[in-house]
Amino acid sequence: MNQTLLQTLGIKHPLIMAPMFLVSNEPMMLAAIRSGIAGTFPSLNYRKEGELPALLERLNQAKAGHPQGTYGVNLIVQKTNPLYKKHLDACVTAKVPFYITSLGNPRDVIEAAHSYGARVLCDVTNLQHAEKAAQNGADGFIAVCAGAGGHAGPYPMHVLVPALKKAFPDMTVTAAGAIATGQQIASAMVLGADSVSIGTRFIASREATVSDEYKNAIISHGMEDIVLTEKLSGTPCNIINTPAAQKMGYRQSGFEKWLSRNPRTRKYFKMMVQMKGMKKLEKAIKPNHYNQLWSAGQSVEMVDEILSVEEIVQRLMQEYQESVRALR
Structure with a gap:
């Protein structure tokens, strides 16, 4: 130490x-x-x-x-x-x-x-x-x-x-x-x-x-339930593979990637993606919300x-x- x-x-x-x-x-x-x-x-x-x-x-x-x-x-x-x-x-x-x-x-x-x-x-x-x-x-x-x-x-x-x-x-x-x-x-x-x-x-x-649903998801899911997605914030991040995560998807489209790399659009596009992601996560931590997008690591195991x-x-x-x- x-x-x-x-x-x-x-x-x-x-x-x-x-x-x-x-x-x-x-x-x-x-x-x-x-x-x-x-x-x-x-x-x-x-x-x-x-x-x-x-x-x-x-x-x-x-x-x-x-x-x-x-x-x-x-x-x-x-x-x-x-x-x-x-x-x-x-x-x-x-x-x-x-x-x-x-x-x-x-x-x-x-x-x-x-x-x-x-x-x-x-x-x-x-x-x-x-x-x-x-x-x-x-x-x-x-x-x-x-x-x-x-x-x-x-x-x-x-x-x-x-x-x-x-x-x-x-x-x-x-x-x-x-x-x-x-x-x-x-x-x-x-x-x-x-x-x-x-x-x-x-x-x-x-x-x-956070909601009891989120806490219980940490307890009930395992390492194989963690997936990496680019869709939530524009930067690859790990979340629990819920139906809401599957619906959102894991990879940005070719057009989204172009917007995030173009010098004229990247700042504003990334800001928009991050703001939308923040709002989704904010809703997801509330009790009984259908949009179950929960950030977590493989240590849920x-x-x-x-x-x-x-x-x-x-x-x-x-x-x-x-x-x-x-x-x-």
Whole structure:
């Protein structure tokens, strides 16, 4: 275990609760902080005027009372995110402890964060992304591997994590994708990861305010039920293969791909696709809604009950310690 990363983030356990669009919420963040891990959330979960600054103030108060836990904010840094600059300004004002950047150039976030001593971890799916992030001053990588919920990468953890550690020995690497047990955490550590990021397991938590149908889907589906689709956000992402997902489809048409690549149309087309996808997902998390489009990773295979966030963390770390002892 890399103690330096734990000290840098200010956490007891090498675990980040991954940012999940429309799932990550304040009760989950507070429970993560109390549990000695890092809770993170996408800033786009808070789009109403004044919501984000008020939340950050409350999270800072919670962190002050529980110094072994922390929180971070996930920023979508693509130009297609209309709230990016506004949300970044709010985060800097609140002195957010650390950031996770996704889908774009992280340079502005890194400069802003470093101005007051915060850290930035950048989502990467390959060595090329990692090189660009490192050149811009990133403090570490989130290695988004195959099987991750939401925007997944193409490479398995057992290839991407050691490849990143070999190419960037001085950078911290957090393994993300298809991790839901302490044994899998131990596996990531053996590969050289400094910490892990877990999302899907926490959807089936008592603090998550998604519908019971969504939580039960996490429990009842297996790894073979997860499919990769381009239709939801324009970027390949993993969802549960429900009838609604089958109806939506998995691949963009040739014309849609042309619109997403054409210099004159790509920004606006991607923005339109993402907005439509956000609305579909927003409806799908509500109870009894027919449009069951649910983001999840292949680790649904390992999830079989709904627990509190603190119970999940306790079990994960117990399993992790048992796995480490078994290796000795």
